[in-house]
Amino acid sequence: MISKEFADAHDIKRLADYVEQQKLKQALQDRAIREGLVPFGSDELRFSSPKVWQGVQIPERSWCVPGFIPDRTPTLLYGDGGSGKSLLVQMLMTSAATGMDWLGQKVDPRRALGFFAEDEIEELARRQANINEAMGLEFENLDRMAWTGRPGQLNLLADFDPQAGLYPTELYEHLLAQAMEFEAGLVIIDTLAETFGGNEVIRNHVQLYLSCIAGNLAREINGAVVLLGHPSVEGMRNGRDTSGSTQWSNGVRSRLTLKRDEDNPEIRILTRAKANYSDMKGEIRLRWDDGFFHVIQPLNSTLSGIEEQNCERVFLEGLEKLLKHGLTPGPSKHSPHYAPKLILEYKLGQGRKLNELKNAMTDLLNSNRIRLAKSSDSKSRQKDVIEIVKWESS
DSSP states (O other): OOOHHHHHHHHHHHHHHHHHHHHHHHHHHHHHHHTTOOOEEOSSSEEOOGGGGTTOOOOOOOEEETTTEESSSEEEEEEOTTSSHHHHHHHHHHHHHHTOOBTTBOOOOOEEEEEESSOOHHHHHHHHHHHHHHHTOOGGGOTTEEEEEOTTSOOOSEEEETTTEEEEOHHHHHHHHHHHHHTEEEEEEEOHHHHEESOTTOHHHHHHIIIIIIHHHHHHHTSEEEEEEOOOHHHHHTTOOOOSOTHHHHTOSEEEEEEEOSSOTTEEEEEEEEETTSOOOOEEEEEEOSSSEEEEEOGGGSOOHHHHHHHHHHHHHHHHHHHHTTOOOBSOTTSTTBHHHHHHHTTOSTTOOHHHHHHHHHHHHHTTSEEEEEEEOTTOOEEEEEEEOOOOOO
C-alpha cells in the first residue's frame, strides 16, 4: 500500500499534470495567434489548424488502469445480475485509493468516489470488510475513498423532457460538485438503469448521456468514470452482452464484460469487449471466494494473438462447413444449434476447447466478420442464426 506522503505527492502530480494540460492549450492558442492561425468559426463550432502542433511534445494518454480504463472518457462494464460487477468495481476503488494492483494490473493511484444506487451503506461496508481482509487492509487505510448508497431513492443523473430533450438533473450537478471537491480521479456509477432517464433504444438519448453526462464528468475530474450495466436477454443470447441501442457500445472507447464460466459458476471471465486505445485480446479469469475475486489466470497467460487468430480461422472454417451441410448454427448456448458446440460435435474444432471457440465467435461478431440473421423453423418460429459476412471488392 502507498504511504500517505506518496499519495499526497501523487495527488499533487495529478493536479500539476492538469495544470500543464491547461498551459499547453493556452500555448497552442498563443502560437496560433502569432502565426496567423487563429481558430475560425462560431462560438458553437470552432476549427483550428493542426500546424500549431509542429514541434510540440504531444502528451501521452493517461489511464486509470492501463489497457482497461482510460481517463477523460467513460468506460462501460456489463455483466448479468449477480455476476459480481459491484464487487469488482469496489475492488477497483480500493486499489486506486491505496495504490495496490487490481486483478494483477497496475492502477494509477487516485481518490475514488462510488455512486451505488442499489446497495445500502451497510452492504458496502460488509463487502469492503471482505476486500480489506483479502488485501491486508484496514478501514482506516481508506481515507482516499468515499461512497454513497442510495437504494429506494430517485437516482437519475439525466432525465428526458419532450420539449428540452435529455438534460442533466440537479443530482448530477451535486455528484459533479462532490467529485470535484473530493478531488476524485475515479468515479463509479452503479447502475445505468438507475441513473439514465432516457430511452435506451434511442441512439440520441444514449449518446447524450455518454458524452454530456458521463463523458463531461470524466473530463471535469480529469479522470476515469466507470458505468455499470446489465445486458438484455437478447444481448446475452446473441453474445454481445449489451442492452438497448448499439450506441451504448459505439459511444464509448472502452467496454468491459464480466461473465460466468459456462462450466464452472464460481469462475468469472473479464474481457475487453471494446478497446479503442489498446489491444482487445486476452481475458482475466477470476474465482469468487469469501467475497473477493482471486485471479486464477492473469491477462498475459491467455492465448497469444497468433493463437487467437488461428482459433478464429478454425471457427470460420467449421462454420462454413456446417452451413454447407444445411445446418443453422446460432449464438445461444441454450440452443442445440449452439455454433461452438456444433463445431465440436461434428469434429471440426481441430483440438480447440468450447470456451476458446465461444471467445472466437464473440470476437468475430464484434469485428463484423460474422453476423446474426433471422431464420424460421418448421413451425415458423424466428431464431437467430450465424452467417459469414462476404466482403465484395469495389
